[in-house]
Amino acid sequence: xxxxxxxxxxxxxxxxxxxxxxxxxxxxxxxxxxxxxxxxxxxxxxxxxxxxxxxxxxxxxxxxxxxxxxxxxxxxxxxxxxxxxxxxxxxxxxxxxxxxxxxxxxxxxxxxxxxxxxxxxxxxxxxxxxxxxxxxxxxxxxxxxxxxxxxxxxxxxxxxxxxxxxxxxxxxxxxxxxxxxxxxxxxxxxxxxxxxxxxxxxxxxxxxxxxxxxxxxxxxxxxxxxxxxxxxxxxxxxxxxxxxxxxxxxxxxxxxxxxxxxxxxxxxxxxxxxxxxxxxxxxxxxxxxxxxxxxxxxxxxxxxxxxxxxxxxxx
Amino acid sequence: xxxxxxxxxxxxxxxxxxxxxxxxxxxxxxxxxxxxxxxxxxxxxxxxxxxxxxxxxxxxxxxxxxxxxxxxxxxxxxxxxxxxxxxxxxxxxxxxxxxxxxxxxxxxxxxxxxxxxxxxxxxxxxxxxxxxxxxxxxxxxxxxxxxxxxxxxxxxxxxxxxxxxxxxxxxxxxxxxxxxxxxxxxxxxxxxxxxxxxxxxxxxxxxxxxxxxxxxxxxxxxxxxxxxxxxxxxxxxxxxxxxxxxxxxxxxxxxxxxxxxxxxxxxxxxxxxxxxxxxxxxxxxxxxxxxxxxxxxxxxxxxxxxxxxxxxxx
Numbered sequence: 001x002x003x004x005x006x007x008x009x010x011x012x013x014x015x016x017x018x019x020x021x022x023x024x025x026x027x028x029x030x031x032x033x034x035x036x037x038x039x040x041x042x043x044x045x046x047x048x049x050x051x052x053x054x055x056x057x058x059x060x061x062x063x064x065x066x067x068x069x070x071x072x073x074x075x076x077x078x079x080x081x082x083x084x085x086x087x088x089x090x091x092x093x094x095x096x097x098x099x100x101x102x103x104x105x106x107x108x109x110x111x112x113x114x115x116x117x118x119x120x121x122x123x124x125x126x127x128x129x130x131x132x133x134x135x136x137x138x139x140x141x142x143x144x145x146x147x148x149x150x151x152x153x154x155x156x157x158x159x160x161x162x163x164x165x166x167x168x169x170x171x172x173x174x175x176x177x178x179x180x181x182x183x184x185x186x187x188x189x190x191x192x193x194x195x196x197x198x199x200x201x202x203x204x205x206x207x208x209x210x211x212x213x214x215x216x217x218x219x220x221x222x223x224x225x226x227x228x229x230x231x232x233x234x235x236x237x238x239x240x241x242x243x244x245x246x247x248x249x250x251x252x253x254x255x256x257x258x259x260x261x262x263x264x265x266x267x268x269x270x271x272x273x274x275x276x277x278x279x280x281x282x283x284x285x286x287x288x289x290x291x292x293x294x295x296x297x298x299x300x301x302x303x304x305x306x307x308x309x310x311x312x313x314x315x
Numbered sequence: 316x317x318x319x320x321x322x323x324x325x326x327x328x329x330x331x332x333x334x335x336x337x338x339x340x341x342x343x344x345x346x347x348x349x350x351x352x353x354x355x356x357x358x359x360x361x362x363x364x365x366x367x368x369x370x371x372x373x374x375x376x377x378x379x380x381x382x383x384x385x386x387x388x389x390x391x392x393x394x395x396x397x398x399x400x401x402x403x404x405x406x407x408x409x410x411x412x413x414x415x416x417x418x419x420x421x422x423x424x425x426x427x428x429x430x431x432x433x434x435x436x437x438x439x440x441x442x443x444x445x446x447x448x449x450x451x452x453x454x455x456x457x458x459x460x461x462x463x464x465x466x467x468x469x470x471x472x473x474x475x476x477x478x479x480x481x482x483x484x485x486x487x488x489x490x491x492x493x494x495x496x497x498x499x500x501x502x503x504x505x506x507x508x509x510x511x512x513x514x515x516x517x518x519x520x521x522x523x524x525x526x527x528x529x530x531x532x533x534x535x536x537x538x539x540x541x542x543x544x545x546x547x548x549x550x551x552x553x554x555x556x557x558x559x560x561x562x563x564x565x566x567x568x569x570x571x572x573x574x575x576x577x578x579x580x581x582x583x584x585x586x587x588x589x590x591x592x593x594x595x596x597x598x599x600x601x602x603x604x605x606x607x608x609x610x611x612x613x614x615x616x617x618x619x620x621x622x623x624x625x626x627x628x629x
Contacts, residue, residue: 054584066568095440105568124563125527126409126594131602162607163599165614213439213529215559221535222566222574245529249438252536254380254419260536285477289409289446289600293476 004173005156013086016184020091020136024159025175025185031083032140033180038074039205040142040179046071047108047203061113062193067223068104068205069232069240075104079207080235084138087184088209095132095211095286097246097279101239102135102210103217106142108203109150113196118153118167121208122187124217128163132286135187135210135217139175142203145183147174149202150194152183159188166190212245226260237261247272247280316470318487323397330498331404338473338503339489345397346454347494352388353519354456354493360385361422361517375427375510381537382418382519383546383554392454393418393521394549401498402450402523409446409525409600411560411593415553416449416524417531420456421507423464423516429509432467432481435522436501438531443477446600449501449524453489456517459497461488464510466497466518473502526559544575551575561586561594 005019005026019026046065053059068075078084079101092099122134145151151174155167167190174194175183185191187210196202208217220240229237237243242258244250248271250257255269272280319333320341333340357379364377382389392398393415406413436448459465466489469481481504488508489497499505501524510516524530534554543551551557556572558564562585564571569584586594 058585064568066566097440124560126411126560126597126599127602128599130605130607132605157608160605160608162610165607165610168614215527215529215564217563217565219535219555219564219566219571221533222540222571225539226536241533246438246440249531250529250533251380251531252533254378257533257536283440285440285442286603287445288441288602291444291446291474293444294471294474296476296479299482 004176006177009083013083013090016083016087017090020087020184020186023156024189025154025156025183025191027175027177027181027183028083029177029181031180031182032078032081035074035078036140036142036180039072039078039140040203042072042074043068043106047106050106050108056114057117059109059113059116059193061110061196063106063108063110065106065108066104066218068106068207069236070224070228075205076232076236078140078205080233080239084209088136091133091136091186092209092211093279095283096213097276097283098212098243099209100212100216100241100243100245101207101220102214103137103206103208104223105206105218106203107193107206108201109193109196110201111196111199113150113193115150115153115195116192118155118172118190118192120188120190125214129188130160130162131188133186133188134214135208137185137187137206137208139183140205140207141177141179141181141183142205143201144179145175145177145181145202145204146198147176147194149198149200150196151175151177151202152204153192153194154183154185155190158190159186213249216241230261234258244272244276247276316487318468318470318489320491327400327404330401334401334405334498334500337470339468339470339497339499339505341489341491341495341497342397343491343495345494345496346392346395349388349391350454350456350494350519353386353392353454354517356386356388357382357420357519361420364422373428373430375424376507377420377422377424379420379422380418380532382420382521383534383538383550384542389418389519390546390550392519394547394553398452398496405447405450405500406523406525407593408598410527411590411597412526412557413523414526414530414555414557414559415521415534417520417522418537419520419532421453421518421520423507423510425510425513425515427464427507427510429467430507432469432486432504432506434502434504439528443502444474445502447473447500447502448528449522451499451501451520451522453497453499454519454521455491455493455495455497456519457515458491458493459495459516459518460490460512461508462510463512463514463516464508465489465491465516467506467508468497468499469504472504473500527563530555540574558586558590561590
């Protein structure tokens, strides 16, 4: 079995990003031990009360909780941890003007919980693998993760496999890491919850980030409606979706959706911000599908003005 | 190319064939009474709206969004049978479920200058041509003609090479009587026209998109749960109180529609059978130019291990 791709907390973001793109996953050991313990304490009553999964995929000895931010103030700080934000910048901004929180969830495996079928989180979008990163999940260990207690199964390198290729058992590793560590992987990486063959609980907090032009897996507006999100810091509110996904994308009343928290604002409405416009102009547009263009006729003369909302144009 | 106009009784096959080759189509007089009703309900909102800046079209134009909360007649336009049938045909090949993407008035008063032509699909960082991400409708609240700012359209441009620009002689204008609707695709080059007449031109724009994409207008803020509860089920699902596909768009680990139901069902679920069936049939799109690592022979022969994430969620 290969050794795990483990890093220490003060590793430079460029190094982390390069490693994530190469191996499709990485672990940062003990990145936020005290904060993770706080989250764990805040969520204990909700985990106690949560139902077990109703099918094999969700797990009859596994408890899941969504809407983590609404439940745990300490989790709100982990979502915007500077190391994660730097990794999101490097991993997601090449293919979007902005990124967003995609999913929050507690995955609590009790003794006897069966391993989840391996899957790719990016499978919720109708795109073939391999593809550029759409999702970057972060799985925080709220308890120690071991091979025995259901530490996440990961298939290193599988983010660049052909779409149809599925892993063999000896290609799977378990993310073993002490509480307060975090496992990152990509939307194209094969993974799944492990078997809990131990007699202890394994609790993980999954926080996923995605390209801001995709629909969120967990609807953050309904999970964190304005009357709840008003208590969050602005950075977090924007990250969960009270922001543009890019120029002209995701507005509310023709304006920045963050205005729902700015009742006194009386300036002009905006459809974008300069920062997003600049990023939009620098993004390399990407091919999707296999639609063939009609040939461009060769003609003399002037073509009309630029397509204003088109980020990048050849002349 | 010309902009093709058809009557309301034209077959769906004919309309889809035109949209495929031209990327645009006018259905004349599809819903004159309904459009007149919607316009009457929206007139006060248009009156009190501010002119630009900040809107799409400048100093003599007004945009009013959030139509679901402003006009009951607009509800019926949004779920008009003909439009829904076109969405089924045009959008469902590339998604499991489609959604309302935008609702807004495009009101051009005399003196409005022409909007820069653009593609609505350019909100997403895709190269053209690409599979259709958006189906846009522009209902004529007043007559549309070339003089009063009838939409500029470049038929066929949804299949052009990415960097190709339109020549002035390739632009046509959506001329249609009030109650008609212009349908166009997200890849079509278009823009509001210049209003050089002395009358106002009012369009009611409703767009639909693939359910896995982010909406242009945030419909969950425009239609919060307390408003969604009062809507017909089909409309509430269409604006976003539904999954975008299996495991996409849930809340409380469940169908977002449960939030607005009187009696929430007891079982948590991340999808429902109809979505699973569609997902299983879906052709996946290539995205990007990443070359996979070669698959070793033993993985190719191990067919019993072959696995697809979405299929497994069924």
